[in-house]
Amino acid sequence: MYHLLKGLHEHLTRKEEFSVIIIGLDGAGKTTLLEKIKTLYNETPGLTPDKIGPTVGQNTGTVTLPSTILQFWDLGGQRGIRNIWHKYYDDCHAVAYVIDAEDRERLSEGWEVFDSVLSAPQILNVPLLLVANKQDSPNALSVEEIRQDYEDWHQRKVESARRSARYEGEADRRDRIASLDVMGISAIDGTGVKAAVDWLFIRVQNSRRDPQKGIGR
Ligand code: G3D
Numbered sequence: 001m002y003h004l005l006k007g008l009h010e011h012l013t014r015k016e017e018f019s020v021i022i023i024g025l026d027g028a029g030k031t032t033l034l035e036k037i038k039t040l041y042n043e044t045p046g047l048t049p050d051k052i053g054p055t056v057g058q059n060t061g062t063v064t065l066p067s068t069i070l071q072f073w074d075l076g077g078q079r080g081i082r083n084i085w086h087k088y089y090d091d092c093h094a095v096a097y098v099i100d101a102e103d104r105e106r107l108s109e110g111w112e113v114f115d116s117v118l119s120a121p122q123i124l125n126v127p128l129l130l131v132a133n134k135q136d137s138p139n140a141l142s143v144e145e146i147r148q149d150y151e152d153w154h155q156r157k158v159e160s161a162r163r164s165a166r167y168e169g170e171a172d173r174r175d176r177i178a179s180l181d182v183m184g185i186s187a188i189d190g191t192g193v194k195a196a197v198d199w200l201f202i203r204v205q206n207s208r209r210d211p212q213k214g215i216g217r
């Protein structure tokens with residue numbers, strides 16, 4: 001009887017687990033965001049920005065919400081490390097792509113990489129959030145400017161592709177861009193971070209993927 005009740009209790013109180021990957025160029029603020037999420041949601045605070053070095057490999061963090069556990073994976077963004085991202089695509093339930101809204105010089109590099117994320121077949125139906133980080137900086141582009149910059153970049157890409165080779169998967173990309181959500185945050189001061197986590201929480205609940213089947217399982 002005890003085991004039966006215990007089993008029933010475990011079944012009723014079991015939390016669904018979802019994996020969220022945080023990707024973007026090196027320096028975009030992914031690790032700072034992960035550590036801020038830990039600080040905002042957990043009793044043990046995450047690292048402060050002065051303790052964060054460049055990420056080689058991955059950092060992880062877990063957030064426990066009512067009925068749900070979100071497991072975050074912050075993947076290194078340097079050129080050589082980016083080619084391991086796809087290994088995480090099959091088992092993730094959502095993707096947060098972080099862009100440095102302050103670094104105008106690297107925006108197009110960021111869009112080039114974002115474009116490859118948008119068109120990755122394994123995550124075509126997975127919720128994708130574009131996070132415009134560093135909104136605390138007076139030089140940062142706003143959410144509207146970031147969206148516009150990406151759309152302009154994309155338009156230029158389509159036009160130059162028309163002149164040369166084909167631009168593969170354009171229809172899929174256009175659909176994704178039309179429904180793309182962009183949120184402004186500051187990973188340093190925490191502005192917008194809870195709203196972004198809420199977005200991910202709501203969207204993974206509606207995700208087509210099996211919740212328990214996550215990364216590392
Ligand atoms: P990464 O993990 O994407 O590579 P990091 O990026 O989290 O290591 O952050 C890269 C740099 O951006 C760090 O500065 C960090 O403090 C800064 N940064 C991260 N988020 C924000 C933000 O919201 N606002 C501002 N102003 N800066 C931010 P350093 O100087 O250590 O390179």
Ligand code: MG
Pocket residue numbers: 030031032053054055076
């Ligand atoms: Mg990092």
